[in-house]
Amino acid sequence: MKQSLAILALALATALPAVAEEYRLGLITPPSHQWTKTAETIAEDVAAATDGRVELLVMPSGQLGNEARMLQQLQTGAIDFAMLTAAEFANRDPDFGIFYAPYIVEDIEGAGRLLSGDVAHTLLGRMSDFGLHGLAWGTAGMRQVVTRDEAETVEDLSGLRIRTVPLAPEMDFWREAGAVATPMPLPALYDAFANGQVDAMQIDHEGTWNSGYWRHASTILDSRHMMFPMAAVASGRKWQVLTEEDRATVAQIFDERIAEMVDLYAEIDETNLENLRDTGLPVLSVGRDWFGLAVDAWYEDWREKAPLLADLEAEAAR
Known part of the structure; x- marks a missing residue:
């Protein structure tokens, strides 16, 4: 049973x-x-x-x-x-x-x-x-820069409070570029940018367009400087x-x-870049040389901090 x-x-x-x-x-x-x-x-x-x-x-x-x-x-x-x-x-x-x-x-x-x-x-x-x-x-999309005031050269970023995530390699890059890296939670960014708590931000075109940061901007730098x-x-x-x-x-x-x-992000970046251009805001395409010595200084520092960087550079070169 x-x-x-x-x-x-x-x-x-x-x-x-x-x-x-x-x-x-x-x-x-x-x-x-x-x-x-x-x-x-x-x-x-x-x-x-x-x-x-x-x-x-x-x-x-x-x-x-x-x-x-x-x-x-x-x-x-x-x-x-x-x-x-x-x-x-x-x-x-x-x-x-x-x-x-x-x-x-x-x-x-x-x-x-x-x-x-x-x-x-x-x-x-x-x-x-x-x-x-x-x-x-x-x-996410490639990193760009959005500023409250006009910015045509890297010297225009000198002393500006640029919003970043609280991340050592990112903050180091902006210090090398002469800006003041200012970590801030993403939900607080819109109001902080609108009222001048930060002068600029590192962001992507998706966030700039969808969150409306462009409404308080004077210049968008299409720099594509980081993933x-x-x-x-x-x-x-x-x-x-x-x-x-x-x-x-x-x-x-x-x-x-x-x-x-x-x-999909290749398409998202281009679609939102066109949306931003249609607003009439100045959109400047800049590359590695625009940042002067900041990029080389970053690599010199981080090759010592992170042993795997050399392997990633070699993989990127291939």
Whole structure:
């Protein structure tokens, strides 16, 4: 009798569908940003591919805290997935700052190649040092500069408070260029730029257009001086909760959708650049030489700080 009941219970358990598990995915970007849109697509794909066993709840706009806070929660397993800038990793390990090397690539296509290359793969594996599982590298648009006052030469940036993320390689670059690097949370940037708390910002054309920063600008520098890497990661603790089959499925979907997002940014950059030109604002195309000695000084400093930079430079040259 007991054996019959055990067999019946096992049969019923096998017949019942797996219980769906909800996992939170945090970002600092607003719903209109392509990172958030891609996260929503990933969530839809994961739910469909796992027959609803894995449901990702996308939480944009810093609902789960700033990136430092989200990293802490990922490490404890309090949240499950995130799409983060490389800032928090670079501030803990300089090798993660090498993707911010100025003019290491010319465009989004070059960024995509480096972010799927050997050095990127190495750094993704080293996410385990932070208690995370690395899923994919992505990027936003190429970095540009937006100023409240007119700026025609790098000397015009001297002493200006330029908003950055709290990221050592980025802040070092602007110090070399003579500006005052001013870290500030993204949600506070619009008001700070409008009322003059900051004089300029490093941003991309997507953010400049969608968030309306151009309304308070006098000059847009189409400099394309840096990529802006993003790491898609999972909590190491929560990753182990998934079955091996579901881990493979989730990893593949993140990899494919984020690669598509990187390719899309070439079009996003150009579309928003045309939108900005249509406003009548001065849009100046500038290159590496415009920044004078700042770029070379940055490389001299960071080759010592980050051993992997030399490998990334060699990969970019190839």
